[in-house]
Amino acid sequence: MTIGAAGEPMWVVAGALRASEDTWLMHRRPLEKEHGGLWEFPGGKVEPAEIPVKALIRELHEELGIVVAETHCRPAGFAQEDPQQFVGKKRGPIVILLYTITAWQGEPRAIEGGRIGWFTAQEIVSLAKPPLDRELARSLFGG
Structure with a gap:
């Protein structure tokens, strides 16, 4: 997996933490960052040679201070930007x-x-929410 070099996809992982039957954790991005002030599922970039679930476990520890076992991570879906918009871009x-x-x-x-x-x-x-998190929420919760 790469980190979005010219034209290459940037792989990101996110966790939908569920505390009860219908209560989920969301992270509000710091104002100074891209999409600042918007809510997102917590997570981050997959580093080179890192598998996604390991990246998620690392990111949730760094971002939220929690420890997650791989066995408690269940794939739920994905969202992606339109690759055609990035032809010839950085x-x-x-x-x-x-x-x-x-x-x-x-x-x-x-x-x-x-x-x-x-x-x-x-x-x-x-x-x-940022556009991709809107897609993720729709696929996870409907609406």
């Missing part, structure tokens, strides 16, 4: 791989800025 399209997570160790907290919140699926669908 970076390629982002592809986000979403996993659902129902068990972890530790109390999630916003370590790298922004903030976190727990929301129902219905609330998540109506939150302001």
